[in-house]
Amino acid sequence: MTTKILVALTLLAGAVQAQTVTGKAFGTYVNAAGVTSQSPVATLPSTGGMATGQADAFGVAGAVDAQALNAVTTGVADNKKSGAQSTSELEQVSAAGGAITADVVTAVATAYFGQFTGGSDGEGSGFANLIVNGETITTEVAPNTQVDLPGVGYAILNEQLQTGNGLTSYGITVNMIHVVLQNALGLTTGEIIIGSASSSVAR
Amino acid sequence: MNQARHLSLALGACAAVLLAAGCQKDVASPSGRTITAGIKPGGGCANFRLTGGGRVDKLEPETGKSPPSSHDFATFGFQARPESGCPSTNAGSGNIEWNEHLDQPFIQGGGFAFHGRVTFFSIPDDGTQSNPQCGRFGGTGRFNPRNGANQDNVPFEVKHACDVAEPGVQKDHIHIVIGPFADGSTYFRHSLLTGGNIQWHRLTGNN
Numbered sequence: 185m186t187t188k189i190l191v192a193l194t195l196l197a198g199a200v201q202a203q204t205v206t207g208k209a210f211g212t213y214v215n216a217a218g219v220t221s222q223s224p225v226a227t228l229p230s231t232g233g234m235a236t237g238q239a240d241a242f243g244v245a246g247a248v249d250a251q252a253l254n255a256v257t258t259g260v261a262d263n264k265k266s267g268a269q270s271t272s273e274l275e276q277v278s279a280a281g282g283a284i285t286a287d288v289v290t291a292v293a294t295a296y297f298g299q300f301t302g303g304s305d306g307e308g309s310g311f312a313n314l315i316v317n318g319e320t321i322t323t324e325v326a327p328n329t330q331v332d333l334p335g336v337g338y339a340i341l342n343e344q345l346q347t348g349n350g351l352t353s354y355g356i357t358v359n360m361i362h363v364v365l366q367n368a369l370g371l372t373t374g375e376i377i378i379g380s381a382s383s384s385v386a387r
Numbered sequence: 388m389n390q391a392r393h394l395s396l397a398l399g400a401c402a403a404v405l406l407a408a409g410c411q412k413d414v415a416s417p418s419g420r421t422i423t424a425g426i427k428p429g430g431g432c433a434n435f436r437l438t439g440g441g442r443v444d445k446l447e448p449e450t451g452k453s454p455p456s457s458h459d460f461a462t463f464g465f466q467a468r469p470e471s472g473c474p475s476t477n478a479g480s481g482n483i484e485w486n487e488h489l490d491q492p493f494i495q496g497g498g499f500a501f502h503g504r505v506t507f508f509s510i511p512d513d514g515t516q517s518n519p520q521c522g523r524f525g526g527t528g529r530f531n532p533r534n535g536a537n538q539d540n541v542p543f544e545v546k547h548a549c550d551v552a553e554p555g556v557q558k559d560h561i562h563i564v565i566g567p568f569a570d571g572s573t574y575f576r577h578s579l580l581t582g583g584n585i586q587w588h589r590l591t592g593n594n
Contacts, residue, residue: 189562207523232438233438233466234464234465234466234482236464236479236484238500252500252533254462254484254486254500255462256440256462256463256484257440257464258438258439258440258464258465258466260436260466260586260588262588262591264588265553265587265588266587267438267553267584267586269438269439269440269441269464269583269584270440270464271440271441271442271462271463271464271582271583273462273486275488275498275533279495287458288455288458288488290442290462290525292440292441292442292582292583294440294441294554294555294556294583294584296553296554296555296584296586297553298553298590301553303553303554305554305556306454306582307441307554307556307582307583308441308442308556308580308582309580309582310452310455311455312455312456312488313455313456314455322455322456338525343423345554355534363510371525
């Protein structure tokens with residue numbers, strides 16, 4: 185009973201408290217063989233608004249090749265409701281030496297507060313014509329699907345990482361392709377992230 | 388709100404008959420109106436602003452995501468607001484990014500990106516104005532087809548962007564018209580969100 189009252193009071197107080205939002209999106213990030221490279225990043229201003237990061241093409245030999253990279257993040261915070269929504273899209277994607285390819289990679293990360301409730305999700309994220317290890321994937325890829333990439337390491341597809349405490353803060357990062365590079369001993373040597381979008385809200 | 392949605396559904400149904408996806412050569416906007424760069428359309432003044440972003444797939448009244456192989460979807464992000472609280476001119480500001488993936492011959496294939504700058508902002512006049520959390524805005528921008536020459540100063544109009552609920556998936560909806568392009572064709576998409584959110588915020592002294 186006491187807990188319920190405290191939660192209700194917290195939510196009521198939150199309804200009139202200043203809120204904050206963050207948003208970030210980018211097409212590709214590569215950390216391999218001692219080299220780090222990243223396509224343009226869209227970062228939401230702390231006051232909200234909109235930011236974009238775009239490139240016609242991006243490539244790192246043997247790691248990633250992509251075209252039409254578009255990252256967008258928008259959001260607003262006020263004392264009643266807040267929201268941040270970030271998207272990252274790429275076309276003609278090839279990763280890890282062609283072990284993973286896709287016509288289109290789309291990441292969508294959404295976080296919001298209504299007057300009394302909040303949440304975050306990766307709804308809208310997906311692939312078009314995804315091929316992994318030569319096998320075409322025609323169904324929706326469930327969040328956090330891990331696949332082995334022989335000779336490379338492994339990949340987490342539609343990686344969704346929830347953030348926030350679920351009461352006064354909510355957030356999510358969606359990485360549509362997260363390749364973990366490993367050596368012959370199974371030790372991590374680098375990573376490739378393709379199609380990344382993050383959003384969070386807090387009060 | 389229900390009345391507004393019914394009209395939206397009716398418009399969407401017309402659109403769905405015209406085309407399986409969101410664009411077709413020589414198709415006027417669903418309301419039958421044309422839009423002209425620099426001309427502020429009707430609609431009452433607004434004392435709120437809108438932000439949004441996410442993904443849209445099937446045209447209303449259909450819902451849900453399109454089959455991935457169809458490439459029949461778009462993603463977007465925007466912010467739009469009146470220049471001041473309820474300006475008599477309906478002058479507005481903001482930006483929109485719209486990325487369409489549908490492969491249609493009239494846009495040279497492979498979809499397009501559109502980067503628009505908002506110059507007007509008002510309440511809608513297409514029936515959705517009965518929902519006080521719908522807004523309308525437009526302006527001009529750069530049309531950047533995947534396989535073709537860029538076109539500048541292309542008019543666009545978001546006939547409505549509606550914040551129906553939190554979260555907004557399968558509830559919030561948006562109707563955009565871009566064009567006419569140099570060849571006279573016009574693009575539109577009118578859909579419920581399949582990802583993301585649209586938020587309505589009343590203007591205050593600080594924002």
